Amino acid sequence: MPFGGRLPGSTVSHTGVLPHKTGRHLILGVWNIADTGNAFYACSDVRF
Known part of the structure; x- marks a missing residue:
């Protein structure tokens, strides 16, 4: 979600579609x- 160089609000949420996968x-x-x-990077371990 581009903000055009503006400072985002204190809470930001995003939506997306996850692929049909199983496992870690x-x-x-x-x-x-x-x-x-x-840039900021965040990595999450997930299990489907």
Whole structure:
């Protein structure tokens, strides 16, 4: 979800579609910071 360089609110949520998988997997989230080469990364272990 692009914010056009604006500061997001204190709570941000996203929706998406997960593939039909079973077992253990990783979900990688990347939040790019506008106008920089910097980003935040979050990795989650999940079990479907």
